[in-house]
Amino acid sequence: MVPKNLIKEVILEQREEMKEIFRIERIIEREGREGATEYLKFPNILAILGPRRAGKSIFSWQLFQNRDFGYINFDDERLLELPPLDLNKVLEVFYEIYGRNLECIVLDEPHNVKGWELFANRLKRTKRVVVTGSNSKLLSGELATHLTGRHISFTLFPFSFTEMLRFSDVNLEGMTTITRAEVSGYLNDFIENGGFPERFKFGKRILREIYSDIVTKDVLRRGKIKKDIEFRKVVNFLISNFSKEFSYRSMKRFVSVKHDSTLSKWVEMLKDVYLIFPIERFSFRLKVPVIAPKKVYCIDTGMINAVGFRVSENMGRLMENLVCIELLRRRNYWYGSQDIFYWKDSQHREVDFVVKEGEGIKELIQVTYADGMDEIDRREIKALLKSSKDLKCKNLLVITWDYEDEQSQEGRKIRFVPLWKWLLLNPVGSGNY
16 A cells, blocks of 8 residues: 555655756647647547657646646656555545546556556546557557547657757748758758657767667566567667568577567567567558568667667668658658558569558658769669559659659659658648648
8 A cells, every 4th residue: 555645745746847847948849739639628548659758748748738637657666566446546636736626637657557547447437538658559458448438549759850950949931041051960960869859968878778778678577578688689680670671581590589479579569669660561462461571660760870770871771761750650640541561573673661541552752862863773763663553653752862853754753852851841731842
């Protein structure tokens, strides 16, 4: 049993700490907030998920800005032994502080307490409830059986390029008029150091700590994986092969794991904690995505660089990783009906990204580190044109480093757009660059 007065002390202390953060730190409004707020118009549960240290706690506070709300972070050593029956004491303390008419509650990292899902389910009958977590399985499986009725998840990513510029006090309306050198400088910094908010305060060193915490605390410990060394080899293999195809057969050459099922389980666990994102090969035949190799991407290019896997001679791979994460961010924030794939045919012609919406293909995207048309590999254009015909999609895009144009080839229009400009595209606007 945890004394009620201790619970009250923790809640009041945590609230003051968060208020102090908002007072002294630079806080920006995050993308996707408007959509997430829509889910809380009525009593409901909104799960804010995403990698650790992406800003979920701050984001949850922003959702209830200018309103009274109860907040408790269960990732506190004083609450580690909190039994399920004591969860009602949390509600009692909230009522004591804010009154019986309290409508909004934030449960930060509640998975640390057994029985939290039943408590949250009871709260959401009359209240707007936000829960946060660093695992995509928070609302699946056993938990979903308890969370009857409405509950919605929202995945928060690290800063986008737009958010990074806003955090750095860059006038976004003036981005098109400042020099290309300045634009390249901001973009190089974003590729080198990534978008985790804390890196702006603590530098690249914090990225290594976040990486270590994700691997050790979120997967090895919670997943109770006994083969520590082999698991870490798998993580190293996947991140060092970012923006590349991988298969379980290729992984077996580097690790002493016999069974594909074990490797598949580990990959899925790394995906669940948002460290990696395996992308399937597109095919209209249902079995092909299952048996074909996947391409793997890391949550943050800064993390790739920080943990020592940078491929300095191939900026194209880092650009491709960045584009993939931005596509996934836009899907989760605004375009929930989209799916992201890559395309490859029997002649090994490849297109980096296939954006599927509903039954049709919305866009085909190539990414290349090119400053001019003469630097673009003709094979990439040929692959784009071939996939356009096979997939019946005429919306063709090549994301470059610093080349912009529009051309017609083989009766199809191809847009060439610099990476910085594509990253600043307003996802919910007119769609124009």
